[in-house]
Amino acid sequence: MVVQVVIGTQWGDEGKGKIVDYLSKDAEYVVRFQGGNNAGHTIKIKNDVYKLHIVPSGVISGKIGIIGNGCVIDPGVLFEEIDGLSKKGIVPRLLISNRAHLIMPYHKLLDGAEERYLGEKKIGTTKRGIGPCYSDKISRNGIRMGDILNKTTLSSRLDQILPIKQRILKAYGFDEVLDKEEILDTFMVYGERFKKYIADTHLVLHDAFEKGKNILFEGAQGTMLDVDYGTYPFTTSSHVIAGGCAIGSGFPPSNLTDIIGIMKAYTTRVGEGPMPSELFDDVGIYLQQKGHEFGTTTSRPRRCGWLDLIVVRHACILSGITRLAVTKLDVLNDLDVVKVCIGYRLNGKPIDYFPSCIQDVSICEPIYKEFSGWPEFQCPKTFSDIPKQAQDYLRFIESFLKVKISVVSTGPERDETLKV
Ligand code: GDP
Ligand code: IMO
Ligand code: MG
Numbered sequence: 001m002v003v004q005v006v007i008g009t010q011w012g013d014e015g016k017g018k019i020v021d022y023l024s025k026d027a028e029y030v031v032r033f034q035g036g037n038n039a040g041h042t043i044k045i046k047n048d049v050y051k052l053h054i055v056p057s058g059v060i061s062g063k064i065g066i067i068g069n070g071c072v073i074d075p076g077v078l079f080e081e082i083d084g085l086s087k088k089g090i091v092p093r094l095l096i097s098n099r100a101h102l103i104m105p106y107h108k109l110l111d112g113a114e115e116r117y118l119g120e121k122k123i124g125t126t127k128r129g130i131g132p133c134y135s136d137k138i139s140r141n142g143i144r145m146g147d148i149l150n151k152t153t154l155s156s157r158l159d160q161i162l163p164i165k166q167r168i169l170k171a172y173g174f175d176e177v178l179d180k181e182e183i184l185d186t187f188m189v190y191g192e193r194f195k196k197y198i199a200d201t202h203l204v205l206h207d208a209f210e211k212g213k214n215i216l217f218e219g220a221q222g223t224m225l226d227v228d229y230g231t232y233p234f235t236t237s238s239h240v241i242a243g244g245c246a247i248g249s250g251f252p253p254s255n256l257t258d259i260i261g262i263m264k265a266y267t268t269r270v271g272e273g274p275m276p277s278e279l280f281d282d283v284g285i286y287l288q289q290k291g292h293e294f295g296t297t298t299s300r301p302r303r304c305g306w307l308d309l310i311v312v313r314h315a316c317i318l319s320g321i322t323r324l325a326v327t328k329l330d331v332l333n334d335l336d337v338v339k340v341c342i343g344y345r346l347n348g349k350p351i352d353y354f355p356s357c358i359q360d361v362s363i364c365e366p367i368y369k370e371f372s373g374w375p376e377f378q379c380p381k382t383f384s385d386i387p388k389q390a391q392d393y394l395r396f397i398e399s400f401l402k403v404k405i406s407v408v409s410t411g412p413e414r415d416e417t418l419k420v
Pocket of ligand 2: 012
């Protein structure tokens with residue numbers, strides 16, 4: 001039996017969807033445990049491209065997808081995603097935790113309102129209502145998946161919650177009227193539609209574990225977006241690191257043994273907030289164009305920079321990463337020089353850790369090690385097919401992080417994946 005956890009080690013979009021799809025072939029259950037439809041996970045199989053936001057990526061290979069209690073769900077988006085997959089011939093086998101929180105219409109309005117209020121200091125959220133939904137969960141004003149199975153329960157929750165939301169929206173200068181009856185009716189329809197999926201998913205996972213089934217946990221976002229350990233406040237609102245997996249699925253942490261960090265061969269970030277190794281020159285544009293670095297969820301251009309090993313080491317420490325999957329190595333082909341950040345200079349002093357204070361992060365100057373570039377390569381079948389300079393680059397990463405690289409991805413296709 002294998003229990004694996006996939007974690008993004010940077011600012012998201014590392015290629016988790018592709019690697020989850022690759023690992024899914026051996027799994028029976030694929031589980032999302034945090035985040036919502038702020039995520040965008042891409043899977044490319046020949047001419048088909050799937051962009052999944054809330055449905056676990058394992059459903060593409062026919063595995064049972066579980067959306068755990070730590071996720072926040074926009075039922076309209078989930079609805080569309082299931083229908084979109086069905087049209088492509090994939091009828092997802094899905095289970096949804098009755099404890100997962102619902103993204104309500106006012107969460108989306110509030111996400112926009114908060115960003116507008118922040119003006120130049122905005123976070124650059126996906127405006128999907130993620131932050132306001134998690135805020136309501138923690139302040140115990142949330143509505144959970146199980147609540148939409150019972151009209152009386154939902155009605156009384158809305159009576160309690162809506163008047164205060166209406167006032168907050170007004171304070172932000174929004175005139176939209178929250179129509180209780182309309183929300184109640186819409187969500188009762190969702191309840192009817194989703195009731196066949198809603199379950200005590202922690203018990204399903206417990207049972208699967210007892211029976212020795214393989215389970216794969218699919219992280220969303222990346223470590224630097226973790227609400228505690230990322231570049232706060234320029235983060236998302238969930239626990240992205242491996243610890244979040246246990247909380248967000250009800251699966252005991254002692255059973256999580258194989259924790260796979262997904263690391264893009266360079267760095268990208270969408271939204272605002274500092275990124276020490278960001279490039280503002282032609283190389284940054286080259287990476288953006290060659291890597292098609294445009295958001296899967298919002299289509300915003302991703303900021304690009306050299307690989308930052310201080311960031312990835314932060315992720316390895318926090319999640320106890322046992323091995324790495326390196327993605328998008330091919331995007332670095334054909335450069336004369338490839339650089340990697342191995343430390344920062346902060347106020348003139350060298351440091352080798354990621355600072356907690358955002359002001360410090362914003363003035364960290366990267367210290368780089370340089371590697372010779374390597375020529376374009378075509379579909380390598382083994383590690384030794386990769387140019388020697390690229391092998392040196394990967395071996396250095398392993399020795400710096402003291403973590404083995406076990407997968408190298410050299411293209412978006414399923415079969416452009418090497419076992420090391
Ligand atoms: P995720 O959010 O971590 O799942 O990543 P995204 O799907 O948002 O972004 C990764 C993008 O890179 C997608 O368009 C993938 O199809 C693509 N991709 C994944 N692995 C590779 C790779 O090794 N090489 C190239 N060129 N593209 C890749
Ligand atoms: P995947 O799973 C990249 C970023 C947003 C913003 C910040 C907060 O595809 O890697 P939110 O809407 O979560 O409140 O936005 O987090 N962000 C992501 N960036 N990949 C993601 O997911 C992201 N999910 C959120 O751009 O900066
Ligand atoms: Mg993505």
